[in-house]
Amino acid sequence: MFNKVILDCVHRFKGERTISGIFNLLTGKKSAQTLQDARVYKLDSYFGIYKSLDREQLERSFQRLEEKEWLIIKEDIYSLLTSKGQQYLTEYKETLYFNGMMDHKRVAEFERRMFLLIQTFTNMLKGNRTFIPIVEEMKAQYWVKKVYQRYHHHHDLKRIVNTLYNEIYTLLKERPAIEAELFTYRLTGAGVIGLTREQLKDKHDVSLADVDLYINHVFYYLFFQANQSNRTYPVLSLCAKGLKESSLITVSAKRTYAYIEKGWSIEEIVMKRRLKKSTIQDHIVEAALVVPYFPIDSFLSEQELHKIIRTAKELDTQRLKLIHEKLQGQFTYFQLRLALAKDQISTEEGTLYADA
Template sequence: MFDYLILNCIHRFKGERTVSGIYNLLTGKRSSQTMQDAKGYQVHGYFGIYPNLTRAQLESHIDDLEGKGLISVKKSFPFLTSLGKDHLSSYKGPTLQYFQGMVWHDVIPIYEDRIHLLVQTMANSKAGILNYVPIVEDADVQRWVKAVFRNFHEKLPVLFETLYEEIYHLLKLHSRLEAELLTHRLTGGGMIGMTTAQLREDYDLRHEDVVILLHHTMYYLFIKSKENKKDFPVLHLCTKGLDAAHLITQSARKTFQYIQQGLTMEEIITVRNLKKSTIQDHIVEAALVIPGFSIDSFLSEKDVKDIKEMAVTLDTQRLKQIHEAFSGKYDYFELRLALASSPYEEGKGKAEYEN
């Protein structure tokens, strides 16, 4: 499972990004380079889905894949071998299609904690267990669960049954392996959830497989319930107040606000007392994550079209290749900006970044 994810990243990166690029993507490094890679290579779903991944863990899998002949690594740049391409195309396991890391990676851990603590609290209440240690220590999550109990005190039995039915229904439609892993993780009613180490041993999986499958199932529950309040009211309740990630940095947000006020790049450089390259980074960052952000004052629509078409023709996101193909007609900032333009996701308005 985790190997499939790595192979898919390597496939998408086309040998143009190093192992560090994969690591930065999965751990959600908030740099314009990583975010541009996520968008440009169409792996934004994987952004930030494994924040606790260590470099040693990733390199261990890279070494294994290379040892099996599925990839080859040259100067830290991995690419698929013929055997690796065949292996990827014939993969039959969970396809991890519900990951939407670029949008939701910040809130999924909170959603997961809410569900685990809500299940534990409801199951213990139903079983008459009053004294127990909460499985989630986070004070905000504990307050949220207490508020649910307070607000729905008279409907708790119905709420519990509804939650059970919603989880059961969604897991029944999910992969069996992922459904079983999550079910075994749940604590409550005198039953103690299994640790990732226990799941790894029982299912003969690697630690990273267990983690990534559990994370993916939470994305699945979150997305299904977020978009369908009618069918999954209790799971939808667990999404309340959990909004899409604000990936733009505070400094880039400030630059964006000046642009909205009509200041030119030179004026912003003077007002902010920052290097031109820094302001350019901010503009690219804004183009990457702010829906509807206009770059008309920096590039014409024709220029953007020509740059994007050249990237498609060359089948690359490497700026140097694109720059050489245009014989230096566009500088690197203009190339980055064109490739960054257009939002990676819809549903958030530009206005929320202006305040």
């Protein structure tokens, strides 16, 4: 699975972003550049799906894929698919349920809740009231305690555990065996200690990255099903209940956006916030990527916006340098980034500037 994700990123980036760009995407770096890359290259689903990814681990994976002749690395940092890599992507038929841009934080909390609920309820059923929780986060522990207070009677505990078992069993039957097995062996309950990532790697002869992504993907799949069919999967839905969508805009960018809404200029915001102009511009691009109908008329006219977007589509590129050169320096890089961000949001809202 990790190979599929890497090759898909390489394919969509078209040699226009570095290995660092892929690393920032998968680990969910909340920056204007990474958010823009995720949006304009249609890689939203992979944003933040592998928070624990190690940079060296990613680079080794690229080297192995180059040795297999699935991709080529140029200038040590850019990569392009080969015909073999393209063939692999074409033949990869499995549907993926990653929805990282919107759900990476919710799925992570859903995972913690579910792991801890299984451990807690199975131990309580066995009469084991003292155990070391496998999830240390206090928010998850508090949530499980509240649920336990509602269902602490033996028959309720047994019903919850049996129902959750049946829900997971039913859904895992629809997934490839490798996913189901890795996920199942990872679970910890009364008298059962989940295998470590290293143990799973050796047992199934896969990479650590595959172990991580297969298990992460199961949680995305379970989370998706819980939200789609809450009556069919009541306990999974309980674990997903109340989890808010990830806030894509940083706190600092929110502050800048508040001043923009008041009609302040970039120069005024720079003075007020005592930040670099480039930082304020990053905030504006970041806001334009996530705020519907973000007004950019104070930075670009409608005609200028159309011109930039048409040029990018004609060149079939998102590389600012190429667009800047084609337009003979008429616009700043900030204006180019803002136009591309606006185009992405407008496309999602149903307005296609290419036809303007």
